[in-house]
Amino acid sequence: MKIAILTSGGDSAGMNAVVRSVVRSGILKGCEMWVVREGYEGLVRGNTQAAEEQAELVNAAAEAEVLNDAANAQKESKQAQPLLPGRKPDENLIHNLRFGDGDLLKDGTSEYVGGRTLKGRYIVRVGWDDVRGWYSQGGTLIGTARSATFRTHEGRLAAAHNLIKEGIDAIVVCGGDGSLTGADVFRSEWPDLIQELHNQGIISDAQVQKHSHLRICGLVGSIDNDMSLTDLTIGAPTALQRICEAIDNINSTAYSHSRAFVVEVMGRDCGWLAVLAGVAGGADFIFIPERPPKANPWEDELCAEIKKHRSIGKRKTIVIVAEGAHDAELNPIRAEYIKEVLTDRLGLDTRVTTLGHTQRGGPPCAMDRILPTLQGVEAVEAILEAKPGTPSYMIGIQENKIIRVPLMEAVEKTRDVARAVKAKDFAKALAARGSEFVEYFEAFSAVASLFDESTQIAPELRMRIGIVHMGAPAGGMNAATRALARYCIRQGHVPIAIHNGFRGLLDDNVDELSWLGVDAWSARGGSELGTNRSLPSIDIGTVASQFQKYGLDSLVIIGGFEGFHALLQLEEGRKHYPAFHIPMVHLPATISNNVPMTEYSLGSDTSLNALTGATLVYTPEDPITLDMLRRDVRFLKTRYAYDVKGRREGRIIIRNEASSNVYSTSVLTKMFQEEGGNLFDARSASLGHTLQGGVPSPLDRARAVRLSLQCMAFIETHHKILLDQGQKRSADPETAAVITIQSSSLEWVPVQVMHQHADMVNRRGKEVWWAGVKELTENLGAKPQFLGIRKEEMKSSSLGI
Numbered sequence: 001m002k003i004a005i006l007t008s009g010g011d012s013a014g015m016n017a018v019v020r021s022v023v024r025s026g027i028l029k030g031c032e033m034w035v036v037r038e039g040y041e042g043l044v045r046g047n048t049q050a051a052e053e054q055a056e057l058v059n060a061a062a063e064a065e066v067l068n069d070a071a072n073a074q075k076e077s078k079q080a081q082p083l084l085p086g087r088k089p090d091e092n093l094i095h096n097l098r099f100g101d102g103d104l105l106k107d108g109t110s111e112y113v114g115g116r117t118l119k120g121r122y123i124v125r126v127g128w129d130d131v132r133g134w135y136s137q138g139g140t141l142i143g144t145a146r147s148a149t150f151r152t153h154e155g156r157l158a159a160a161h162n163l164i165k166e167g168i169d170a171i172v173v174c175g176g177d178g179s180l181t182g183a184d185v186f187r188s189e190w191p192d193l194i195q196e197l198h199n200q201g202i203i204s205d206a207q208v209q210k211h212s213h214l215r216i217c218g219l220v221g222s223i224d225n226d227m228s229l230t231d232l233t234i235g236a237p238t239a240l241q242r243i244c245e246a247i248d249n250i251n252s253t254a255y256s257h258s259r260a261f262v263v264e265v266m267g268r269d270c271g272w273l274a275v276l277a278g279v280a281g282g283a284d285f286i287f288i289p290e291r292p293p294k295a296n297p298w299e300d301e302l303c304a305e306i307k308k309h310r311s312i313g314k315r316k317t318i319v320i321v322a323e324g325a326h327d328a329e330l331n332p333i334r335a336e337y338i339k340e341v342l343t344d345r346l347g348l349d350t351r352v353t354t355l356g357h358t359q360r361g362g363p364p365c366a367m368d369r370i371l372p373t374l375q376g377v378e379a380v381e382a383i384l385e386a387k388p389g390t391p392s393y394m395i396g397i398q399e400n401k402i403i404r405v406p407l408m409e410a411v412e413k414t415r416d417v418a419r420a421v422k423a424k425d426f427a428k429a430l431a432a433r434g435s436e437f438v439e440y441f442e443a444f445s446a447v448a449s450l451f452d453e454s455t456q457i458a459p460e461l462r463m464r465i466g467i468v469h470m471g472a473p474a475g476g477m478n479a480a481t482r483a484l485a486r487y488c489i490r491q492g493h494v495p496i497a498i499h500n501g502f503r504g505l506l507d508d509n510v511d512e513l514s515w516l517g518v519d520a521w522s523a524r525g526g527s528e529l530g531t532n533r534s535l536p537s538i539d540i541g542t543v544a545s546q547f548q549k550y551g552l553d554s555l556v557i558i559g560g561f562e563g564f565h566a567l568l569q570l571e572e573g574r575k576h577y578p579a580f581h582i583p584m585v586h587l588p589a590t591i592s593n594n595v596p597m598t599e600y601s602l603g604s605d606t607s608l609n610a611l612t613g614a615t616l617v618y619t620p621e622d623p624i625t626l627d628m629l630r631r632d633v634r635f636l637k638t639r640y641a642y643d644v645k646g647r648r649e650g651r652i653i654i655r656n657e658a659s660s661n662v663y664s665t666s667v668l669t670k671m672f673q674e675e676g677g678n679l680f681d682a683r684s685a686s687l688g689h690t691l692q693g694g695v696p697s698p699l700d701r702a703r704a705v706r707l708s709l710q711c712m713a714f715i716e717t718h719h720k721i722l723l724d725q726g727q728k729r730s731a732d733p734e735t736a737a738v739i740t741i742q743s744s745s746l747e748w749v750p751v752q753v754m755h756q757h758a759d760m761v762n763r764r765g766k767e768v769w770w771a772g773v774k775e776l777t778e779n780l781g782a783k784p785q786f787l788g789i790r791k792e793e794m795k796s797s798s799l800g801i
């Protein structure tokens, strides 16, 4: 099958990772892969020369060159042994290794007039190495456009003709809501388009027959995160990262001068970036298109909130406005006007910062490399499985699960938002964005707006809530604590900080958190409360009496495996100590992401930003063996031998610190140096504790807030149930639980249940959910294919892959 991929609409970080993943997984499935330059515009323009013939010629030359280079490299290698003992690399892969145009796209020389060029060719065949290293590049190397012509019937007719001319059977479209709407229109019109081309005598009977059904799949690439039925669009996390970096910077200058800043962020019709930036960056007020302020005039609501913040001593004010924000009458709300309001009515020294296109450019963050990689694989599978009767799919993500949803349904649901906004039905518009969006929007209010009598719950329901950090620091711990403290104060609870873990509790290192005191915590790395690995078992009796002394009605533990272990000990301690008969929760936070049963812990996103993209990965779950190393050396030699002669290619090998006691990083480095001979050299770098510190990523900060509020809801519910039991209360095991993300949902797991799934010796879960991701990484690095390992052998444990 011939599959083409295009990127369309505004560019977004991660689009190149999509192209790489789709191209490579297509090749692995035996497909011929093509890219369309300049989005739909390229489809409309097509090729002015017979690309198929040209591609075949180029391919034959490239293949000969590849084999020649490999043979030369083998000769030059100081190793006497043959490069490919026993097995040969996959023939399909060698055939599809490179067509040479990848460099033109990567170097920006596609339209070069003095040499090899892609001028006049918009639909281009590509191979494995043509997309090498693309996942870390910003923007889209194959180009994108907003094509007015494709909106016309004539444009789409030309696009259909060009696809048929090149013999393309399927297209993958990566773009935003507009692009996928276009894809849906194209899909629905396809039978009429080919009929029309046939009636005009432009295509033959055979072509009508062969192309009667267009296979199409959508991937959502847009910084706006405005597509329904997916939690995230590719590029939105990176844009959020840019915004939060800017807000973190603005915060310090605003604080210094006691100023107000109005920050305008992108989002033509969608407030996701503004909401998440508000949650993760710690803003005071936000304006979004889906839900304008309720007050009329809205200026009163803004001023009342900011005035409250200033009245308790807040020195800085951050207001975030989405570019598409408007009031309840749909009149635009502009940053400059907000500045005037803050200046004139509150006397604040106010500045405006418009972030503009800095939000859209630059290299993708870890999530925008991982998500497109996984989704690209899924898109190719969806294309290969498509039948005339099945719907065209859009690939999305729900929590941690890559999902397929009917493209038509996603487009329709997205239109619902626009329709609801137009009808000024803002409750409906907000709801139509999906439950996660609503949750974040509500989380913003819960954490940003200052308490007053009206927000507080009945006195008898109010609690003293202990918050403790456990284990190593992880990004998001402080953001979680800030959210917990602020929510508590808003409800009338008292947030009690336990400093330096359970040891600190024994030492009376305990105090109350204040609303303003935690203001700057979101962006701080490490642990503001202080943390260590001491478990309650150091002195469980005294821990219980300290619970009583400080009148704790509930406890939130934020930490990694130790956090879970501590909660387990406290739950077991309930047999002896009434003080532990309170709701107790664990919010996983660890860069190792080793808490059983959850696919996500706070901090893992932050640390992945320091660490993505590898050719080989060694983990403790699949410990290093000599056979494994022999195979990997063979793979690297073969892979380097097939590189373009004289070109330098770096490859990254990641080794987990616990993947072997014997084959250390230094042993591995020396071994690769020795074995690399003339083909490659090796060096090592140990990231160590840099992964634990640093500024927490916006996704970790935002999730910290969301999960903290879920913890509070859990605690409030169970506290009420326990209160109703009166004096002789006895907490069920379910009231000591861990909040987890499992596939597509948030799940509370009682700590005793989690214990059954835990490997207490190796400090991890018995099952690892990401085993498939490791295999996929190695596949997209072509390890098995270069080793000549067949698909059915890959699962075999004897091969250890």
Ligand SMILES: Nc1ncnc2c1ncn2[C@@H]1O[C@H](COP(=O)(O)OP(=O)(O)OP(=O)(O)O)[C@@H](O)[C@H]1O
Pocket: 008, 009, 010, 011, 040, 145, 146, 147, 148, 149, 150, 151, 152, 175, 176, 177, 178, 179, 180, 181, 182, 183, 185, 221, 222, 223, 224
């Ligand atoms: N209704 C439609 N019919 C045909 N083509 C469309 C339609 N809507 C959009 N397109 C095509 O998709 C292109 C991109 O759409 P748009 O400019 O809305 O960006 P987008 O895909 O939503 O991305 P982003 O909003 O992230 O920039 C348009 O220029 C047009 O070529």
Ligand SMILES: O=P(O)(O)OC[C@H]1O[C@](O)(CO)[C@@H](O)[C@@H]1O
Pocket: 010, 176, 222, 223, 224, 266, 267, 268, 323, 360
């Ligand atoms: O770069 P352009 O074409 O001016 O488009 C800007 C628009 O694109 C987006 O970045 C993505 O849709 C919007 O947020 C913004 O309104």
Ligand SMILES: [Mg+2]
Pocket: 009, 176, 177, 178, 222, 224, 226
């Ligand atoms: Mg859009």
